[in-house]
Amino acid sequence: MIKDEISKLRKEVENCKKCPLYKTRNKVVFGNGSLNAKIFLVGEGPGFDEDRTGVAFVGRSGKLLDKILEACGFTREKHVFIGNIVKCRPPQNRIPTIDEQSSCLPFLEKQVELLNPDIIVTLGATAYKGLFDSNAKITRERGNWKIRNNRLVMPTYHPSALLRNPALKKDSWEDFKKVILKYRELVDPEHFCKYI
Ligand code: URA
Secondary structure, rough: HHHHHHHHHHHHHOOOOOOHHHHHOOOOOOOOOOOOOOOOEEEEEOOOHHHHOOOOOOOOOHHHHHHHHHOOOOOOOEEEEEEEEEOOOOHHHHOOHHHHHHHHHHHHHHHHHHHOOOEEEEEHHHHHHHHHOOOOOHHHHHHOEEEEOEEEEEEEOHHHHHOHHHHHHHHHHHHHHHHHHHHHOOOOOOOOOOOO
């Protein structure tokens, strides 16, 4: 049962001391959403609010992410699971180091294997670089379907980038429109989105 496997993995992540981030974390942010999700969103790592609550994307970026998902006709409860490259908050919200990322990556890989999503969406440069190429440029890669371990991946901007630079929202929406169309193609031809 996926529920049991996920609970087992959650316990393992909650007890993890593989990298120094465990020393400063308040709560481990395992990831949240539907265990039947066909879309897996990958963020960078917990921020202040996530570290306090243990829930992914609940701060300002999370609120914007919720709006984007709503515009797509997706909900956290039904359509998506949200996980991060690292499960513990890097102090001062710095980018997780390569060592921290590689200690944590097996957990994300396991989550993806268990959920078996049809579509992965990487949010921001750290998520994309963590899964593909540490030298990649998100401005170049975003909006183009990629394949990783036989799975489709759509790289797009992190919601915090959209908060800093609202001019990027147009491109972000183009990327999410591709996700909606792919979802209709692979998962549910009847998927309703009021915009497309
Ligand atoms: N930013 C992320 O990348 N992940 C979160 O969970 C919250 C903010």
